[in-house]
Structures are given as C-alpha cells and as structure tokens.
Amino acid sequence: MTVTPARPKYVGGAVPRREDPRLLLGRGRYVADIALPGTVSLAVLRSPVPHARITRIDTSAALAAEGVLAVLTFDDIRAEVTPLPCIDVYPDTRPALQTVLADGVVRYVGEPVAALVATDDYLAEDALDLIEVDYQELPAVADLERAVAPDAPLLYPEFGGNVVNTVHQDVGDPDESFATAEHVYQETFTIHRYAPVPMETRGVVADLDPITDRLVLYTSTQFPHLVRQFLSGVLSLPESGIRVVAPDVGGGFGGKCEFYPEEVLAPLLTRRLRRPVKWIEDRREHLVAASHAREQRHRVSAAVAADGTVTALDVESWTNNGAAFCTLATTPASISSAMTRGPYRIPNYRARAHTVVTNKTPLAVYRGAGHPQAALVMERMMDIIAADLGLDRVELRLRNMLGPAELPNDRGTDIVLAGHVVYDTGDYPESLRRGAELIGYPEFEIERRAALGQGRMLGIGFCCFVEETAIGPYESAVVRVDGAGKVTVLTGSSPHGQGHVTTFSQLVADELDIDIADVTVLHGDTDVVTEGVGTFASRSGAIGGAAARRAAEAVKHKALAIAGHLLEIDPADLEWHDGAARALGSPDTSMSLGQIATAATPWNPPLPGGMDWNLTATYQHQAPGIAFSNATHAAKLEVDPETGQVRVLDYVVVHDCGTVINPMIVEGQVHGGVAQGLGGTFFEELVYDEQARPKTRTLHDYLMPTVGDMPWIRTSHMQSPTPLNPYGIKGAGEGGASGSPGALVNALADALGVTLTSDGPWTPERVLELLPENS
Template sequence: MAVGLVGTSVRRIEDHRLLTGKACYVADIVLPQMLHMAVVRSTRAHAEIVEIRVDKALAYPGVRLVLTGEDVRHLGPLPCIDLFPDSKPALHRVLALDKVRYVGEPIAVVIADDGYAVEDAAELVEVVYRDLPVVLDLGEAASEAPPALLYPEFDTNVANVCRQEVGDPDAAFTDAAHVFEETFRIHRYAAAPMETRGVVADPTGQGGRITLHTSTQFPHLVRAFLGGVLGIPESDIRVVAPDVGGGFGAKCEFYPEEVISVVAARRLGRPVRWIEGRQEHFVATTHAREQIHTMRAAVDADGIVTAVTLRSLTSNGAAMFTLATTPASISSAMLRGPYRIPNYRAESLSVLTNKTPLAVYRGAGHPQAVLCMELMMDRIARDLGIDRIDLRRRNMLTKGELPSDRGTAIVLAGKVVYDTGDYPGCLDQVLELAGWDDRLRRQAEARGEGRIVGLGVACFVEETAIGPYETGHVRVDGSGKVTVLTGASPHGQGTATAIAQLVAEELQIPIADVTVRHGDTDVVADGVGTFASRGGAIAGAAARLAAHKVREKAVLIASELLEAAAVDVAWVDGRAEIVGVPGRGVTLAEIARRATAWNSLPAGLSSFNLDEVAHHQVPGIAFANAAHVVEVEIDRDTGTVRVLDYAVVHDSGRIINPMIVEGQVHGGIAQGLGGLLMEEIAYDATGRPLVSGFQDYFLPTSAEMPDIRTGFMESPTPLNPYGMKGAGEGGTTGAVGAITGAIADALAPLGIRVAGDGPFTPPAVMALLRARGEGVGA
C-alpha cells in the first residue's frame, strides 16, 4: 500500500486547509475578555532615557496598564544561547532601562480594551531623551577608538570573536606563486515573512497556568526561555505555535514581546494580544546578513589554492539575540566550501552597532561564505587566464576524499566533517542541465551585439540536519488510524507531509491514515524545533524510528492473536500475516484494540497500546551540497538586472518528496534573488532605518523569477538511519553566490569590479555604468 512512498512526489497534506482559509494564525485567536497590547519603541538610535511620562496614556479611555523598564527591572535579560566563553554578554532587556541603543527598541507597553484605543494611547507616552553618539559603520564600531560604546562596561563593541585555523597558512603564503586579496561587503536585509510576529498570552489556566500562543519556530525552547526569564517552572507554561506564516530564521529567536505580554496578562488576569505591524516589523524583528569579509588567497603556479585567510565583521546590531554568533561562526567555518584549501585561518568578529539586532536568516552565514569564495574563485581564474570551471575542478574535493574533517567547527553544531557527496559530479550535472557550452557561445554573440550578459556559477557545501535530537511519538487508535506527534514546528516547509510519508511507508498504510500534530508543548511533551534544514532528516527520522517500534510491537501482539511464533509473522500491507499462509492475519486496528488496557497485558510486553516514542540523537552534521548556474542580462538604459535562466542540481541525501524539495529550492532562489536585486535595510546618518513598509522594501514576484530547471543527486548520509539530509536553505545559499557572480561576469568586460552583493537595484547599477562611461547619461 505505502511501500515505495518515500521518494515519491506526494501532494502536501497541509495545503488544502491553508489555501481555503481554514488556517489558524496568532491573529485569528480571540479569547474572552482579551486585551490588546501596543509597544512604545525608541525613536532614537542611541540615547539616555531621561524620563518616561505615562500619565496621559493611563488616563486614556479603555487603558488598563502601562509598563516601563522600571516595572520589569527585576527580570533578567533575554538569553543568547550561542555565546562563546569569552563573549561580551551584551544582552537585550525586556524593556529598555536607562538608555536605548536602536530605533525600535521597546521602551514601554500599553494595554487597553481594544486595538484602536491601545494604539492611540501608546502615542501619548512621552519619552525624554538625551542623545548619545551613534555608531553604524562596522569598521568604526570594531575599531579601538569607536565613535560610541554601546556597553561602556565592556570597553569594546566587539562582542564575540570566532577563530578557526587549519594547517600552516603563513608558510603557504610565503611559498605562493600568486596572492589575491579582496574585501567583500554583504548588505543588511530582512526575512519579511508573510505573517509578522504576534503573541496571545492567556493567564486563565487552572492554577494561573499560562498559555502563550506565539508565532515561533521553536515552541519548546520558548517555554524554557520564558520560564528562565520569569523564574517560573516550565510546567506552569504551555506554548502553542499555531499555523506560522513563514519564519526563515527570524522566528527562531526569543523576543521581548513574548515576555512582557505574559507579565501584563498575569498582572491583569486577562488574556493579552499583540500583533506586530509591518512597519514595526522592520525595526523590531531581527535583521540579517550584514558582514564585511577581507579575504586573502594563496595560489600556486597551477591554479591550486593552497591557503585562505579571512577577517570578517558581522553587524550584530545593538544586542546579542538568541542566535547572535551563529552567522559569523558558520560563514567562517564554511568559507572554503567544496574546495580542498588545506591551510586556513579565520577571525570573525561579532560587532555591536546602533541598529536592530541581527541573527539567523535562511542560510545563516552560508550565503555570505559562498558569495566570497565563488567571487574569489572567479577572480583567480580571470586574472590567471584559467577557465573558471577548470579552476573549480582542480581545487574541488572528490568523492573518494570523503569523509573529510575540515578542521573547523560551528557553534552549537560541532565539528565540520563532510560526510558524503560528489561535488565534481554535481558540478558536471548542472553544467549539462544548463547547457553551459551553448550558453558561452550565446554570451559571446550577445556581447558582440553590445548587450551586457553574464554567467554565474556557485558550488557549495551546507550544514544541515543538526541536532542535538528530535522527538517522534507514534500512536495507533482502535480504528487503525495513526497520529504522529513531532517536536518539529514547521512554518511552510511541508514537514507534515514528509513525516506522514515516512511513517506511512514504515507501517505500509495509506498516507491518508496518518495525522501529524505539532507546535503545542502540552501535546508534544519534548522537542527542539524547526531550523537549520532539520525537519525531514531529524524530526522525520525520529518519527520513523517510533513507527518502527510500533510495527515491532504490533508483530508481537499479532503473534499472540494468530497463535504463532513472532518469527513466523510478517508485516504485509499494513497488517500482520503468518508467513506462507496468505490471508491469515490481523489488521492494524485489531492489533491496536487488543493492545489497550481493557485487556490483559499481551505476553512479552511491558506497556499497553500501540504507542511509542523515539528520540533521534544526531552524531554529527549532515552536509548537503549543490551547484547553481545562472544567466543574467543588464539593461544598459535602465540598469535593470534580469535573470534570464537558472539551473540547479541539489544533493540532500535520500529525498523524501522530490516535489517538496524542488519547491524549497525554488523558494530559496526567490529569496536569494530578492535579497540581491531589491531588498535592503539602509540607515540614515542618525541611525534611523529608511524602510517603513513594502512601499520601499521590494520583494520579488513571479514576474522577476526565471524558469528554473532542477536536478537532484542523492548521497545518503551515514549519520541518519535513512540517509536523509536537509534541503530547506540551499536555494538561497547558492543563489546569492551564483547571481552575484553572473553580475560580476557581465560587468567585468566594462572594467567594473563587483566585490559585494548589492543590492543591485537599477539606480545602483546605473551608477556603476555611468562611472565607467557606460549607460544612459554617461
């Protein structure tokens, strides 16, 4: 019935409910006597708080409560779980106390009877500031004499330093035939999910137990963090992540609104709701990407890269959020990608600036690493007159060299040891899929016609499926239907479908007989969450392991019902049958009914019911890989960059559902394209962000997306019992490097060097063209 279900493109079981308006997001939750919360945010990037006047707000009709930092002074700061032992704990408070450090920092909250009154009352809160110097530039912030110290007690704005070293880079540079140096700049942008953040805190549970509905990627961690900050037992907290309209890492953080809404709700004894506005989102939800990488490469006479050194700066904004050091750690650990490069040194600084805090976003450091490495490979090839594909092949690890200990490590994830893959094979396959030789010929013809056309290539290896563990709980009821409880908390990935496929195949039942539940800490007792492309590989593996335990238990119970030895009972099409006696068997439903406590405990078993839990603990990191090829054209008259064609080959180990993986890759490419060509959160000289909404923060639509041809490879990992790796972030990771490489290739014949990821908006590209005497108005 379900044999061979894994590896098949099954339509997603979640989508009918989502597409027909039957989803339940945080904003859909309405509780009796619910109050509304608005957040008063800083309008200054850096200032002392002289006074907060709340009298007018308290007097406004319908206002129930106003809280400031003084009211929650006793509460600890928000946790950062990836700090290094010598990190500077520049942690974010629930509400600002004494000073503010970025525009958008929460200063006070107002609670009122309805959403209109609360917004009006919040505008009546008056904050008196004494302005302080602002530091926005990364280089200035990291210097020994910065314009301002965000936390004077640390005497530096460098909050964390991540160091990696392999081999002897100094000797390699001494012996190098060629040395290349480049500084790459990666700009700041945001995840901008369809659903902004939101919370509903309900204190009306039995005994004052709190239920927090929140748009998050990790409800179990929110429960732990909330208990820690408030000093209450986790057993007094229930966290529910209902349907989540996109997260991409921005909801893989613990935010002050999740704490202060609970504080207000407990004080008032009534539910409190806060829904983030879109303008608010751009200053209150973590940003992403902004880094500067100064990179040197030592190359021998044959084009072999013998060493690389890196010094990078990451703009972490005004505080170290939940996963603050992860982007710097990943980009430094993974910079070398699929290339041997035996000698390596990296020093990556996480730097405090007067901007919204920065943290993880789809790829979480991988896109920056790929951008730098692939642009450097292109520069080496161009300057040495070596074909860029040939240069990559010369330096690329082969299948026979894996597994490969890279000598680096990723914070929270562990050592970087590439497990399986065929990197040259992946490159060869994407070149064939793209029709590389034909594209080179057509590019030459286009350039002969005066068109600005470029081709880009990006090859990378990516950390996926990290631990430490995930929980799967499978139970069968008396009807034979199966419920799976998973610690994963998906937000659009198709995880429920993938898990249902794995369980249905293990039990050999129709996928329609499997229901997957998640996102509620009272329903799923234990879990980690959804991030780092771990849903299918880690949560799916745990669920299938639990299903396997159910199947083994079912065979033992069936042997009693069939009066046969267990070794003579086989599992066939979702039922137990006596080997060699076709038709003599019992169904899953019959076995489940026998297993209940209404009957005596079946012989040889220690527990009732077809109900089993499994934990999949991860012994290491599973590394996916991919290769992208893209063609772009730049309009000489407008500066518009148009992506003409795209080909990608992705290897994520054993594939559960090819259609889901293809969708993940395509969606990732869209986010990479948008970040490169359109999206930017820029600041003025006073530290005010120049983005207020989608009217000035543009996202790609279907009109900007090219046709994408997708190929797959499968290199099963031994780190997972079913060979699965992750696939959720590779589209973005590869797109950033490939599209930037294509733009650089297009502009190189004009004498324009590209050493950053843009954004390549039409005005920015026109400025580049005019500076070289090209384009309209030059």
C-alpha cells in the first residue's frame, strides 16, 4: 500500500474561522439561551461575612414565600453529597476541600450558604432575603504575610496553620553558587489578584431525560467529560446516568476549568422537583463566587558571576489560595515554581512554593496558570541585574540563554499533573534578537532622547519565557465518513473561543485531501462524544488535533484497503490523491472517498482478512511528554508625566508554538492574551480590606481595558516542531497572557527609571507617585 503524503492544502494557512458567522449573526446558543418547558429558577444565598460560625438558619419564611418550590441548606443534603474534588493535590497536601453548601462555618464572602428554587428569577431573588442566618463572626485574614504569621487566624484549626501545600524544586547546588558568587541580588515581588471575567458568566441548566430518567446538565464549562466524572463522584451516580452538554461558551480562561457548587445544586434540585432548574450567574456573583487568579508573592535571590552569568536562583513563593481548594488549586504554585528560570541556563535552582489559605474567594488557574508570574519575576530580575552591572538588557539575556544545540534540556523540575520538565525544541536567542529588532531597540535611545525633549517619557520592556503546553494524559477523536462522502469529527476537546472547528477541520481535510467544507466537527456533549478530557493548558491542537488527524489517517488507510478490494488492485499499488484512492500509473482508475463510503455498507458481502465496511476510526492520542512553546514579548510605551497616563505605542510578539495550523488563529490567541495582560497591568484589581471583605463588587469598581487601550500588536511566527506528536504542534492559547505582564512592567520601569517589584495595576495615580518629584 502506498500513501502519498497529504498536500499542505489548509494547515499553515490563514483559513477564516468557520464558527464565526453563526456567532456574529446572533445564532449562538449559550446556557442562558436554553429554555426548557417548565424551567424554574435557582438562586444562591451567599455569605456576607468573610469568616463566621453559622449558629442558626431559618428557611421557613422563604419556603412559604410566593413561587418558592424548595429551599436547601447543607443539613438537607449532607447524606447525599461529598465535598467538591481537587485533582492536583500532592501526597502531603492538607485538603481544604469545599462543601457544596457551607457546613457550619463560612470562610469567604460569597460562599454558598443556602439555595432555593422559585418559579421565576425575581421571586427567587426576593425569597433569598427571607432566609434568616445568624453568624458568629470569627477573625479573618486576607494578607499573605499575615496569614503565615504564627498568631494568624486559622481557617482550618485542625491543620495547625494556613500553609496547606508546599512544592519543592531542587536542582544542582545553589548554596555553593551563592557562597562563591561575585554578586548576589535579592528582591521581593508581588503579583496582585484579579478575575477571569469572561463575556459569558457561568450558568447551568439541569433536567431529567423524560424517557431514561437520566440526569442532563447543560453547563458553561471547559471540560464537560470531567464535569460528568466529578458529578458522578459527588452525587454517587454512575456516569452512564449523566449527560453533560457544554453548548456555546463565551470564554473560559481557566475560570470555567473548575467544578462549582452550582453544578451540584441544580442537579440535586431537579431530581427533587422533577423539573428543569436553571441558574445564571450575575456579575456581582462572578466577582465573589467564581475562582480568582494570580495573587502571589515571590522572594528571589540570584547568584551572579562578574560577567553577568546567573549561576543560581533561590525562590520562595506564597500563593494566596483563598478559603478553599478549587478543582485545580496547587497548579499555579507548581507551575510558577517549576518554570521561573524560563529560557535561561541557570544550573543551580531551589524553589519552595507555598499554597496558603486566607478568607478570600478561592483562587485557581487563569490563562497561563503560573507562567505569567514566573516570567515577570525572572524578567524583572534580569533587568535589575543588567542595570546594576551596566550591561545591555538584551545582551545579558543572550549570555544566559539556552541555545538550540542545548535542547532537549532536562530542567530537573516537575509540574503537578503534567510531569517532568524537559524542554523539547526552540531557538530562544533568535526569538529575542528578532523581537529586539522589530520593536526598534537598536535605535531606541535616540528616540527616547528626542521624546524627553518633548516632555514624553518612553520605555521598552522585554519578556522572554518558555511555557508548558499540550499536557495529557490523552484526548480522543472519532472520524467517520457517511454515505455521501462527508466527514464528521467527534472531539473530546471542548472549545470556548479557540477555533477548534476551523483548526480540526484543517487537519482532517489535509489528511484526507478533501475540501474543508466537507468536514463537520462536533464537541461538547458527552452523549455524542463519549470520551474526552477537555480544553485547558494550551492542549487542544497538539493533543486533540493530533488525535483527530490520526483518526483521519486511519480512515484513509481503511479506505485504501476497501478500494483495493473493490477495484481488485493490490492496495500496495494504490495511492491517495485528491480525496480518492488511485491506481499508481493509471490515474483514471480510482475511487473517491464518497464512492468508497457509498459502497462500504453493512449489507455488502464480507470483506476479506477481518476488514470491515465501516469507514470510521477512533484514536486516543497519548501525550508522551510536555511540549514547550516559547516567545519574546517586546513593549514600547509612553508615560505622560503630567497625568500619569500610560499609552502603549508598539507591541511585538515573536511566538513559537511549533507547527502553526492557522496563523490567524494563533495571532488572535496572542492578541487576546496580551489584552488580559494589559488589563492586569494597568486596570484590573480585586481589592479586599484588612478584614477580608471585598471592596470590588461590580464592573464599576473592577476596571477593564477597552479596544481604545490596545496597541497594534505585531506577531512574528517561529516554528520549532516538537517530536512529541506526529505533526510538530505545540500549544498557543496562553502565550499572549504569559509574557505581557513582564514586558509591560519592564517597559514602565524603563520609562520611569525606577525599580518596580509589583505587577500593578499601574493606574495613573500610582504612576504619578513613582515620579521623582512626587516620591
């Protein structure tokens, strides 16, 4: 059998997104759009205090209120549910697991205390006010430093402290390097807390199938198959009795990569009432009840030789986890501790990364999940070292960078759930050189002096990083051909804006050498796609896409075998070309995929050799290791010394995600990530007072960037294919967010001529405070 390699017809091209016309024309179907007959409304009573013992709950008035059908407290469901799962715990982790409703103690403002169902949203919200709860307030703690003090209020007294997990990373002999170092630098960096804020808030609709009595849950999630698994465990139901559907999802960013109490409450209540139950989160709830992001503190020491070579790094970090574990609680600390060295050689390394509970909303993964923090810390240190030694910032980085000949490179660290860190491929120095050239770094000092003469303060900042992508353990795909020769792809990846329909269609169309319009991609329904993992950690193209293409390859081999039988030609004398099996040397003797599919019907005579007529193939792509993308971000910005206003003038990203499936989609992912990094650097902040009461309660308080704040972003693609899948694909979804905070903060520090040890948010008021005349 001869298989001619598929022509690069679609992969690598800027194919327009196939999913967009429907969404742009308002034909999307989100959870809020699902209107089942007889649907009733779920509302959740949330704690107004950060830490308290519940001494009394009286639901009688609410239960008697107009339209109210049911009210639940934890005592009502105690025998039916287990705590919510956390899947990234270490063996010695203290399990600060959250219950579906508060079990006697509340630990953050926004924690669910009771739930009720009424005939409409308004009656449900009104009835919440009738639930009487007596709280005996307890001391609360919000600040990381205070939380780890010996006399800190304890969220879980049985643990004996608020540090619930510590990740250890040890490489080489840091102590020897520090003892003999020419220079030692020490800094403490803070990364503030912010929120994912997707366009669509969370939502669930639970129902019972009228025929099978199976539970059906529509939910705005990034991993419907894992929701099915978690729901099965919490409610002690067989997975076969649960169907989970993720319809259109209006952004996730990690905030929907969690399993939440409402995804249990709605099923509990629909089983009681035998009616569909619906809950849609509002923005006030989102800012206190959905997972938060980023907040860490890093104490960093660097041992540096006289020539600027960094010989050792010692990092101790604390992650403000909030009051309880989310599904992925220790991952931010694990990733930031494993990846702080980024693209730099630094042979000796020690990290201690502590996860700390406080009386804030639980924190979890958010686009980049530890990479932005690690990159900002390392890149700030590089600028600080360069300035002290009088070295050029780019030259210092190049002096310390791993080169292509040093890859693959075992970094000696590990990431929870993902595994051991071995950098696979890349050219980190070339990425930096290209970024410096594109941003105009060689001529920048001339531009800076001219701007100063006009009263303008300019700065350039760089951020170079390596990020873990394409983690496993696997992803599933089914490719099947119908009687008309059209192809359907079922994928366990569940998109929320990434363009799966387009990119998976490109991969499959190229493998089968057919028109992309003949490919349909289905996802997000556990009854349609029976196995899957989900979409997170920049894994979809490399894991889900690889599975889809390998399944298409299997279909092609099966089609060649069937064609050989029907044409009475040895399959070894056939080639696959232009969507057809064709005889070598005789192109007129051929069968198209559609003709093969039409002939391949179960009522035909049996095929020889155990072959079957079914033009369907299933493939699970197992991840043999982690694929590592890399990038250089370069930002040029201007500070107005009169107002403190910062304007980003130019932004360059040199991005390497291995084989690029669709450059337009990669650029869109980069642009979106940069917007989130810019928002966190200059606008977004979740503020708490000293008693752990949130002061940021609406979007009036929580500032978001607009299109007017965004610079023009120029993206340059490098391609260093990974050997970890047959197509060389790495992940691209988080690179924009991972590098932008570091580049922007470095640019701001350069413009102001100050040492910055915080990621912001650098509002105009705070920028003005940094100016020499105001400091």
